[in-house]
Amino acid sequence: MEIRAKPLFVQRPVEASFSVRQDGVRNTNSWWHFHSEIELIGFHRGTGLQFVGDSISRFEAGDVVMVGSNLPHCWRYDETAESNATVEPYSTAIHFQPGLLGEVFMRLPESGGLVQLIDQSARGLLLRGAGARRVADELTVVRQASGMHRIIALLHCLATFLEVQAEAQPLSSVGFDYRIDRMDEERINKIYGYSFAHLGQPITLEDVADLVGLSRTSFCRFFKRRTGKTYVQFLTEIRIGYVCRQLVDKPQRPVKELCYASGFRNFASFHESFRQLTGMSPKAYRSQAQQITPRNFHR
Incomplete structure (x- = not known):
């Protein structure tokens, strides 16, 4: 499958402060793209290659990845991955703005760890094993919640990530410069698509x-x-x-x-x-x- 030449800019629903989605088909995120929201994604099935900043690594079912604001990324499933959309979804993803909770909240003493987590997500963070399973469970809770309960569920999910943060592996290098415009993005997608093909x-x-x-x-x-x-x-x-x-x-x-x-x-x-x-x-x-x-x- 060729990476799309045009990037998709994912906008949050007007009626919600952040978005939650499940991907029932693979390669929903198979093109090199970026967005202002932080992305927290959990993979339920399949394997493939992930590109986060200047990192190229394998991903597999059970992985949880946090991608910082405007950090380019994409995931390409292996061709052997099941394509039946009637079974378990491939992934669950949350997109939220870094300033979602407000400046006053982020200045609270109790929010210090969350501020650091958001800063560290600028490189992309990979969780595996028991820690990833805990965060993935919380992602499910966020998806199922609504109204004010969804905001609370997101906070609980981020708090859980904080508890297992020591297990997280940074993906992109410290010096990666991800200032990129849309023309660059289209060129990168053409290059990636041609290279895989x-x-x-x-x-x-x-x-x-x-x-x-x-x-x-x-x-x-x-x-x-x-x-x-x-x-x-x-x-x-x-x-x-x-x-x-x-x-x-x-x-x-x-x-x-x-x-x-x-x-x-x-x-x-x-x-x-x-x-x-x-x-x-x-x-x-x-x-x-x-x-x-x-x-x-x-x-």
């Missing part, structure tokens, strides 16, 4: 630069400035992500076959890149994946 084929910098109407030099400068990494780094990470998924879903496929299917042309280079990103060899990853759920990887 041609993952197993040779992709040159000239090909992608032409796609967005830039010279090779200007493209390299643009991509590094807007994503925090070079295009070659990005392409390597999504190719390794594809291999990781295949090692879990199709453990009988030879590693060398996966190397070339993912677009690498040199097995030694592939092996080195895989070890740098996952901390282990492809065979060790496959062995571990057969015992536990798919492992998260980061640069």
Whole structure:
């Protein structure tokens, strides 16, 4: 599935101070986008790649992610994810403005932790395990509540996140510059869509630069400035992500076959890149994946 070229700006309902939604189909958030609201999302099923700022990592059912105001992000489900919309939804998401609770409330001594949490969400925060399950339960309560009870439920959800905050993993790097305009956003979506569509084929910098109407030099400068990494780094990470998924879903496929299917042309280079990103060899990853759920990887 190709990432949409046009970003979606999600506006809160007029009759509500913040929005809550459930996604019954996958890839509702599969395009690179940002919004002024803080997003708190819990994943109920499926696996895939998540892009938060300059971070590319895997997500899986049970994860909870908090994305700060105006931090670019998107989630792409693996093609093996179920597409039946009649069963459990893929995710539940809350969007709320940082100033939702008001300046007076945020200045209260009891609100100090919440202020820090909102500040730290500027990098994106990932929760897994018991802490994520607690927050996910509170997300369900928020979705089911109405009126004043929904505001109270949101506060309780954020308080629960605060209690397990020590378990949260920052996603984007400290120095990531996410000042981005709509034209940049459209270009990034075109680049991402093209890269995924041609993952197993040779992709040159000239090909992608032409796609967005830039010279090779200007493209390299643009991509590094807007994503925090070079295009070659990005392409390597999504190719390794594809291999990781295949090692879990199709453990009988030879590693060398996966190397070339993912677009690498040199097995030694592939092996080195895989070890740098996952901390282990492809065979060790496959062995571990057969015992536990798919492992998260980061640069």
